[in-house]
Amino acid sequence: MSRTDATARTGAAPEEPPATGPADGPGVVIDGADRPAIRVATPDAATPDAATSDVATPDAATPDAATSDVATSDAAASGGAPASTPPGGAMPDAGASGAPARARPVAGTWRLLRSELGLTFRRPRNLVLLALLAVVPVVIGVVLRAMGGGGPSIIAQAAGNGLMLTFGAMSVVAQLHLPLAVAVVAGDAVAGEAGTGTLRYLLTAPAGRTRLLLVKFADIAVYAAAACAVVTAAALLTGLALFPAGPVTLLSGTTISFADGLLRVLAVTGYAAVGMAAFGAVGLAVSTLTEAPIGAVAATVGAVVCSNIFGLIPQLEPVRPYLITSWWGEFDGVLRDPVAVDTMTQGLLVFAAYIAVFGTVAWARFTGRDITG
Amino acid sequence: MNATLTGEGAHEAAPPPLAPAASTGDCAIVTRGLTKRFRGGQVAVDDLHLAVPRGAVYGFLGPNGSGKTTTIRMLLGLVAPTGGGWELLGRPMPAGLAAALPGVGALVEGPAFYPYLSGAANLLRYDAADPTADGRTARARVAAVLDRVGLSAAAGKRYRAYSLGMRQRLAIAATLLGPRELLVLDEPTNGLDPQGTREVRALVKQVAAGGTTVFVSSHLLAEVEQMCTHVGVMRGGRLAAQGPIAELRAGRAPLVRVLTPDAARAAAVLERLGLSGARAAGEEAVAEIGDLPPERACAELVDAGVAVRGFTVARPSLEEVFVGLTGEGFDVEN
Known part of the structure; x- marks a missing residue:
């Protein structure tokens, strides 16, 4: 699926409220405190009416992409939403990289x-x-x-x-x-x-x-x-x-x-x-x-x-x-x-x-x- | 790699085969017929064939008592298997344990620390046990991981005074002390409140985004569904299913769900549109959407005078997949 942003928006948003810190990624939607939010996934998103609610990009409306569950797993498969970059650059690289550490007996x-x-x-x-x-x-x-x-x-x-x-x-x-x-x-x-x-x-x-x-x-x-x-x-x-x-x-x-x-x-x-x-x-x-x-x-x-x-x-x-x-x-x-x-x-x-x-x-x-x- | 699914009734059949590509170096964890029979004769883990591709977030799912923790203990060399073999990060075990484990961060059966030491001192203690860890950078690394899990403020506080959630976070911090190729997290969200659970999930995604393979066990299907790219399901010590989540679900047609007081009428409309499996249950009508554009279905429903309160198109959840596969619910409390 090419449009990760769009799928993350329709898919991940309801299930993935912001975890830590401010919502800085496209995959996060903050709803009003307890007001039910309505999301419309539609090719006609640009109409004034629709623009008042949460809007997904056109591609997201194809049957496949609109399926929220698939979108979730895709977002996960691509290594998480772009929002999830590590906070604080001082973190040692936890990724798989470099030569294996040598034992210092x-x-x-x-x-x-x-x-x-x-x-x-x-x-x-x-x-x-x-x-x-x-x-x-x-x-x-x-x-x-x-x-x-x-x-x-x-x-x-x-x-x-x-x-x-x-x-x-x-x-x-x-x-x-x-x-x-x-x-x-x-x-x-x-x-x-x-x-x-x-x-x-x-x-x-x-x-x-x-x-x-x-x-x-x-x-x-x-x-x-x-x-x-x-x-x-x-x-x-x-x-x-x-x-x-x-x-x-x-x-x-x-x-x-x-x-x-x-x-x-x-x-x-x-x-x-x-x-x-x-x-x-x-x-x-x-x-x-x-x-x-x-x-x-x-x-x-x-x-x-x-x-x-x-x-x-x-x-x-x-x-x-x-x-x-x-x-x-x-x-x-x-x-x-x-x-x-x-x-x-x-x-x-x-x-x-x-x-x-x-x-x-x-x-x-x-x-x-x-x-x- | 193919999703391999066997139902509950397939125990006597061959174990889920490993795809050829999954059996070599591109797997962080491979087990071949791993078995643990305890001295009392009880078989905790029976002929387990796991394949965890590198870079995957692998959800190890199963009810309490299905052999998840015993499997994890075997993978980490804490418990000796009574049969079969396994590889960690491409190294045959248990001979390669000393070489592989520094690249593995592990959270096994909840946090365990020295109650009279501070959080930071506890992490230094575990770091000192790793022969590959450099003592000169230890303090900086400990400070960094404490910051990462949000415990900087409590770094000097004794572990005894930590809340349950702080303890869990400290345990997760310990798994991130060194450069890891693999994280093994046994029920990482146990004892956490919803906020803590979300934080753990975000952390797992972060770590996975850096290329680290994550093997996370859980008895909560929804949790695995939200975090993982792959899933393996344990039932009574055996692997009932394994594969990428997307593939496990791929065989299932997307469903349209209409929330309406006129469920029966809605189902009739959906059937008229040529959708298969149309049925009404309570205030919901469900059908397989097929190639029909969802907007058409919605328009037709509205045209037919059905009061549409909700309209969703979704692939079946993992839970529905498993219900379909095993003919029973994933009742984790049993």
Whole structure:
């Protein structure tokens, strides 16, 4: 049909009132507010009478062209009425043009990780968890100061040296507080996105399932490290504020310099961070199994509690070495001279095994799963 | 490409064949026998042969539960089909998903965003997930698409505070973040008021005018009829009909409709003029206009003393076509 203008006028007008902005195209007719309008499609449009009503051009009156429905579809087929030019020339070209965009694997993945970290560390819930973790060493320090020290435990030794509070605090929070915080972030990682439906938009972006999972794990690992760092920092500040500082007397009886002590504190923090990251892999795997983030978090925390209980039952002694919970507090080695690396190396191997096994479980599940939420 | 029509009773017959030209590079979407059987044994999509030509605005029509969304999820790689194959933008899937999806903007089963982030931050988040998107231009692109859907004023507002219509518009904005060759819009006007619906329709036309193929699902026939150049109709997980709207309707003769209190007399006049299928129903007389100039019919009616209140010549609506094809109404509520 050659006369798109005419057909658009007779056809599209009644069905297509102006959509956005002023009516600037020939395909749009604005009727009086509620006065019925009469349209006459006729070859005699130029007569004075007809000119008072809405007038179509002569061609439009042939049986074919006058059919309003056909006109509509024709207008659509020709790419819409001329009225529909994009407003605002600043719009990036959404049309099919140019070469396909090239993937930028490194820069793109960096950007996704930054976005992921931004979400994790801007979320109030996650920040509150970090703040609560910071409270634990403070409470321990204050109680020790009030009650007085004594006894052989690591915690009690903090009374003699502020630096020891970091070791003490870490051994306390590593069993439940730290895993709890990590479980919240890890359990939510995939299940949370699936539950709110954002997962399907990430995947159609396309984030790539393996890539997204790797970024999620990196995010969890960073959060785990941050949680451990928060505990260490809070313990250090509390310890130095409430107790004497200076050379540290180790469990093996030797004394090392304060600076050397700080290094060992760093080592403990790193060890705990790896242990928590490994636990994060467990949480991530659980997170790929469900669309209910609460369920994933609860299951992950439940796993820690069960594992801790198993560790206490004498009959289950043979399984102890395989439980991740058995290794979180095994950093006594740094308090000996020379540093006893055996146990910690074993612990790191266990953590690596957990990351490998549960990372594989998460990957297998996530890449093969139907995203229906 | 030929319109391929099969009625409800033709399920056992061969699936609607693809025209040869439609099976290669000039299609944005091609599916060959795409099937999804869920673990419970329920077949959501059964042997689907879609062909969506590049540049088309393809209306994917069907009642709720007819398999539209499952099909869209399969096309986008969210759900793995249990049978058949498909191509997106000329690339065989699912191997080419990573390469094809950056050129595809998708709105699947309603908007989904992070409630504690602002509209702009939400778009930046999705943009960051696209490995082909350039982070340096992200803010400018986000501002541009927000402007395009009329959300600039609400860009800094948290998504949680968005109204339903704003959420839908934000989801549409997300589909326009990059240069797209194909838009897949699943029920884009859901939850929108009439004004919002018109805006979406205008936006679809704009995007299509730029050469982008648009694949839009809907359970509203009228909506598809107003936006689309092509249509595919789903019924119970199968494709009941597919083709250009104009061709689907071409086989149907234009009808003259006379609105009058003297419907019976009008029908008699139309019959006397040699028009076939003249009939009267209520206050309306209908007949196939054929080659008769409409003005003659009108003049004859008036001459015969029929009180003409309304006089239209139109091809049957899509709905009438489907009623004719399937012998039943397109009752979307079932």
